[in-house]
Amino acid sequence: MLAVSPVAAAEYLIWDQYVFGDGGAQVSPVLETNLTYRIVAEEIWYYDNASNLAADAQYYTTNFSNSWYWGDYLPAPDNHSFLQIDGGDVDWGPFSNGDTGHKYSINYTGEGAALTFNITDWVDSTKEGNGCKIRVRIYEPVTVGGYVVEPGLLEAAKLPVVSLMAIALLIAAPLVRYRNRRKT
Numbered sequence: 001m002l003a004v005s006p007v008a009a010a011e012y013l014i015w016d017q018y019v020f021g022d023g024g025a026q027v028s029p030v031l032e033t034n035l036t037y038r039i040v041a042e043e044i045w046y047y048d049n050a051s052n053l054a055a056d057a058q059y060y061t062t063n064f065s066n067s068w069y070w071g072d073y074l075p076a077p078d079n080h081s082f083l084q085i086d087g088g089d090v091d092w093g094p095f096s097n098g099d100t101g102h103k104y105s106i107n108y109t110g111e112g113a114a115l116t117f118n119i120t121d122w123v124d125s126t127k128e129g130n131g132c133k134i135r136v137r138i139y140e141p142v143t144v145g146g147y148v149v150e151p152g153l154l155e156a157a158k159l160p161v162v163s164l165m166a167i168a169l170l171i172a173a174p175l176v177r178y179r180n181r182r183k184t
């Protein structure tokens with residue numbers, strides 16, 4: 001039987017969009033009530049493109065020497081987040097530098113509504129001269145009959161299919177060779 005798992009569920013990508021540092025909002029598909037999605041935000045945008053000054057979903061750097069591998073980092077001012085959902089701040093978690101892709105991940109339980117993502121520039125409060133973007137992806141848990149499927153079980157369920165395909169190939173390969181031989 002299928003097991004119910006609130007964490008580490010098997011999941012698939014349902015949305016993949018860029019939220020631009022100098023742009024407007026991006027709206028996700030409607031997220032089902034009581035289904036726990038995973039939202040991943042990564043990469044960097046510029047709060048001052050000309051000066052090579054970068055920020056990510058939660059943090060920013062004052063060191064212009066490298067916009068990917070930052071020399072320093074500060075949280076967004078006044079406990080804000082730069083990447084916001086529905087106009088509100090999000091706690092995207094501990095800092096991720098360039099070596100981990102400025103990547104952040106949260107769990108979000110759907111409320112039967114779409115989510116609106118935007119970047120607010122809390123550093124200099126102007127989008128003039130901003131640049132680049134944050135990539136946002138939403139993953140939906142795999143469910144069967146209303147139950148969330150655990151990854152281990154999903155892998156186990158795939159195994160017989162893979163085995164059957166392997167057997168089919170073993171049977172098909174000699175047949176193809178035999179047919180080709182007959183043609184010559």
Ligand SMILES: [Ca+2]
Nearest residue numbers: 047121124126
């Ligand atoms: Ca700016």
